[in-house]
Amino acid sequence: MRKIKVLHLIECLERGGAQRRLVNDLKLINKDRFSNVVFCIRNGMELSKEIEALGIEVYLLEDFSKGHFGKLLYLIRYLKKNKIDILHSQIFWADIYGRIAGKIAGVKHIVSTIQGIAHDPGIPFAYSFKQKFLDIAVGKIAGTKYIAVSEFVKDYIARTFRVNKKLINVIYNYVDCKRWQTADPQAIKKLRQEFRLRDDEHILITVGRLEPPKGHIYVLKAMPAILRERPVKYLIVGDGCFKEELLSIARELNIEEHVIFTGERRDVMEIVHLSDIFVFPTLTEGLSLALLEAMVAGISCIATSIPPNLEIIEDKVNGLTVAPQSTEDIINAVLFLIKNVDESKRLRLEAQKTVRTKFSGECNVKMLENYYLSFLNSQAA
Numbered sequence: 001m002r003k004i005k006v007l008h009l010i011e012c013l014e015r016g017g018a019q020r021r022l023v024n025d026l027k028l029i030n031k032d033r034f035s036n037v038v039f040c041i042r043n044g045m046e047l048s049k050e051i052e053a054l055g056i057e058v059y060l061l062e063d064f065s066k067g068h069f070g071k072l073l074y075l076i077r078y079l080k081k082n083k084i085d086i087l088h089s090q091i092f093w094a095d096i097y098g099r100i101a102g103k104i105a106g107v108k109h110i111v112s113t114i115q116g117i118a119h120d121p122g123i124p125f126a127y128s129f130k131q132k133f134l135d136i137a138v139g140k141i142a143g144t145k146y147i148a149v150s151e152f153v154k155d156y157i158a159r160t161f162r163v164n165k166k167l168i169n170v171i172y173n174y175v176d177c178k179r180w181q182t183a184d185p186q187a188i189k190k191l192r193q194e195f196r197l198r199d200d201e202h203i204l205i206t207v208g209r210l211e212p213p214k215g216h217i218y219v220l221k222a223m224p225a226i227l228r229e230r231p232v233k234y235l236i237v238g239d240g241c242f243k244e245e246l247l248s249i250a251r252e253l254n255i256e257e258h259v260i261f262t263g264e265r266r267d268v269m270e271i272v273h274l275s276d277i278f279v280f281p282t283l284t285e286g287l288s289l290a291l292l293e294a295m296v297a298g299i300s301c302i303a304t305s306i307p308p309n310l311e312i313i314e315d316k317v318n319g320l321t322v323a324p325q326s327t328e329d330i331i332n333a334v335l336f337l338i339k340n341v342d343e344s345k346r347l348r349l350e351a352q353k354t355v356r357t358k359f360s361g362e363c364n365v366k367m368l369e370n371y372y373l374s375f376l377n378s379q380a381a
Contacts, residue, residue: 003035004372007084009075009098011091012044013058015264016209017289018090018115019047021149021173026054028365034372037082039075041093061097072101079105086111086372092118096134099142109375112139113147115173116286117156136161147371149173150287152307169371172311173287174364177356180296183273191267191274195235195260202232202338205275205299207268207290208282210240215281215304215324220246222330223255230338234259237271272297277337283324285309292359295319295351300344302333312359318350 008026013019026036038051038058048058059078061071079087079101086109089098095112102110138144139161146161146168148154154168197203208214216236226232236246236259243261250259265271272278278294280303287308295301295312301319303309313319320336322329337344 001033003033004086004376005035005082005084006037006086006088006372007079007082008036008038009041009087009089009094010038011041011094013038013040013047013051014044015046017173017286018113020289021113021115022090023047023050024174024176024361025365025368026051026056027176028361030369031055033369039078041071041097072097075101076105079107085109086375088113090115092131092135095144096138099138099144103142109145109372110142111145111147113149114153114157114286115149117153117160117284132160139163145169145375147171147368150308150311152311153286169367171364171367171371172359173289173292174359174361175289175292175296175355177296177360180269180272180293181298181352183270183297187267187270188274191270195233195262197233197274198231200231202230202277203235203275204232204277204279204334205235205237205272205294206279206281207237207272207294208280208288209238210236210242210246212242213282213284214240214242215283216242216246217249218281218325218327219279219330220249220253220255220259221327222334223258224253225331226334227255227258229335232258232334232338235262235271235275236260237262237265237268239264269293269297272299275299277302277334279330279334280304280309281322281324281330282306282309287311292355296355296359298348298352300337300348301351302330302337312354313351316347318354319347 008022010022036056040060043062051058064074065071084107087098087102087107088111089095090113099110146157148157148168148170149172151170154170157163157168158165206216223234250256272294278299278301280291282304285308291303291312303313303321304324305321306324313321315321320333322333
């Protein structure tokens with residue numbers, strides 16, 4: 001039985017949710033059944049070595065051409081020459097390039113994974129009308145099928161792209177449960193020293209890009225009231241365009257000494273494990289890997305009650321939910337978890353159980369493999 005050839009096309013391989021999802025898929029997918037290759041549209045190749053260590057080739061289209069036409073031409077030639085069975089793209093420009101190249105090259109199965117709701121009006125950093133039109137038009141011309149990372153995203157794709165729901169398959173984002181359940185105690189000890197954390201302090205953490213839609217500002221505004229009740233430190237892990245604004249707000253609130261901006265880190269898992277409460281104040285999301293990772297790590301979790309988060313967290317069952325933009329809700333939720341130790345422990349155990357049951361890698365990659373196979377089975381029939 002010949003291997004099924006899959007070309008994965010993504011904008012770049014910087015650290016992000018879509019990129020981590022791709023790396024995890026490639027680690028777990030059946031190498032005896034599927035032959036994989038990865039192409040990037042632009043530079044930003046931080047995760048390429050991790051993929052190459054799996055024996056999978058990674059190509060950067062900028063190495064072959066700086067212009068749009070040249071990149072497309074190279075991709076078309078590669079698809080034809082190597083007789084690719086499935087072209088699987090992620091993130092806007094990869095979706096556009098992939099659908100055009102795949103259609104011209106005669107690739108029978110073109111798939112796009114959609115992680116969020118970037119076309120919705122009113123969403124910060126939403127795509128332009130031109131981008132939305134291009135996305136919809138090229139998707140229809142190429143006969144694109146879609147993977148949604150949540151039921152919420154599936155409904156969004158059907159509504160926005162005017163796609164029949166039969167063409168949309170939900171395969172949840174997931175985590176490596178075994179990897180995230182434990183961390184090196186010595187590494188955690190060193191981090192506590194690096195961040196100068198006291199034993200009597202409760203550690204809050206948020207992991208994600210420093211951009212307005214992620215909602216860090218609402219946790220910062222909650223900090224003065226929390227500090228009046230308990231000693232806490234707030235670790236903000238990540239980087240982005242909103243960093244200077246957040247630093248300014250921390251200074252205005254006179255809480256700089258209680259807030260640590262770690263920047264981008266390679267030891268996120270260890271930082272999560274040294275924390276007590278994961279606060280996820282996001283205003284918009286597809287399905288958060290960072291939230292899933294904190295849950296399986298055994299950290300108490302607070303998340304906004306937006307629809308995709310509610311597919312993961314049930315309030316007072318496996319975590320706490322708060323209204324988006326509600327500083328008051330964040331204050332109450334943090335203090336509740338600090339003051340109710342037994343209840344906090346119960347929620348953590350239920351959170352771990354949820355992730356192992358519904359968001360494990362083995363289960364969701366098997367779904368991806370079966371999805372790929374369904375294309376060829378229907379073609380054979």
